[in-house]
Amino acid sequence: MNKNIAIIILLTLLGCSGQKHREIMLNKTVKVFSNDYHEQAENYTFKWKAPIGPNNKKILFNLKDDMLIFTPKTIGFYEVNLSIEDIAEEVVTKEIFYFKAIPETTEVSIFEPVKETPPTTASSKSKKQTKMQTAEKYQPQSNKKQKKRQLSKRNKPPKSSIATKNTEYAIQISAWPSLEEARIHQLVLIDEGFDAYTQRFYWKKKDEVWYRVRVGNFSIRAKALVVKEQIEEFSGITTWLDIVLIK
Numbered sequence: 001m002n003k004n005i006a007i008i009i010l011l012t013l014l015g016c017s018g019q020k021h022r023e024i025m026l027n028k029t030v031k032v033f034s035n036d037y038h039e040q041a042e043n044y045t046f047k048w049k050a051p052i053g054p055n056n057k058k059i060l061f062n063l064k065d066d067m068l069i070f071t072p073k074t075i076g077f078y079e080v081n082l083s084i085e086d087i088a089e090e091v092v093t094k095e096i097f098y099f100k101a102i103p104e105t106t107e108v109s110i111f112e113p114v115k116e117t118p119p120t121t122a123s124s125k126s127k128k129q130t131k132m133q134t135a136e137k138y139q140p141q142s143n144k145k146q147k148k149r150q151l152s153k154r155n156k157p158p159k160s161s162i163a164t165k166n167t168e169y170a171i172q173i174s175a176w177p178s179l180e181e182a183r184i185h186q187l188v189l190i191d192e193g194f195d196a197y198t199q200r201f202y203w204k205k206k207d208e209v210w211y212r213v214r215v216g217n218f219s220i221r222a223k224a225l226v227v228k229e230q231i232e233e234f235s236g237i238t239t240w241l242d243i244v245l246i247k
Contacts, residue, residue: 021100026072028104032080032097033067041066042179042200042211044092049081053101065179065200065209072101087183168217168244169224173237175201175212182211189215192234194227217244 024030037044048068051059054076061070072078078099084092173189173196176182182198189196194215203210215231218224221241228239 021077021098024072024078024099024101025104026075026101029069029071030099031067031069032082034082034084034095036093037084038066042182042198043087045085045087045089047083047085052079054078072099075101075103077101087187168219169221170214170216170218170242170244171224171228171231171239172242173213173215173231173235173239175210177208177210179211182213185213189213189231189235194231214242 034046037046044066046066048061048063051061051068051070053059053072054074057074059070059072059078061068063069068080068082070078070080078101080097080099082095082097084095086092174182174185176185179198179200186196186198196213196215199212199214201210201212202208215227216224218227224241228241231237231239
């Protein structure tokens with residue numbers, strides 16, 4: 001019996017050591033998210049499981065948008081499981097995140113390596129400033145005026161405005177405080193044949209993240225207006241064109 005227990009413990013240790021664990025600080029907040037899907041979070045649903053800590057204990061956590069947030073209270077290994085679904089509620093991928101909580105005292109040696117920089121003494125600074133002031137003092141006035149003219153020419157914007165071909169139009173239809181509400185409206189539009197999508201944006205006035213439903217982008221304004229009228233006729237919602245500039 002003891003032999004079997006020893007084998008099980010050995011296999012468990014081997015399993016843990018075979019995974020790549022990211023080191024985290026004890027009693028420090030950890031934000032977990034998918035690197036591959038974080039930038040397009042509004043197009044997916046993120047289903048998290050409670051983090052598992054040392055001794056297979058479930059850990060308390062919070063959810064914010066596409067992130068899971070928890071704070072390790074015990075030294076040891078942690079595991080977080082995530083399932084990502086698309087708008088059709090089909091599983092796109094499953095991810096597992098492995099962490100190793102370590103004491104706070106080792107934070108500097110692990111996460112903040114010291115970078116050596118050449119020392120700058122007060123005397124070297126003063127010498128450099130003196131040289132610059134001297135050069136400025138004895139610079140001919142003609143050279144100064146010429147340099148100012150060159151800078152002003154360099155900083156002037158081009159006379160021609162942004163070309164029409166570099167302008168695209170998106171139809172703004174609605175905005176919602178939750179991703180679920182935005183997706184419902186997006187699906188309604190898709191069912192009617194419109195290429196709708198959900199876009200996450202930060203509403204500075206309310207200090208909140210909102211989700212807007214849009215159609216487009218259109219390179220031709222006339223075409224965007226035709227689709228805009230079709231959407232308004234179908235939905236009864238007053239929409240508007242948002243100009244998107246391509247750099």
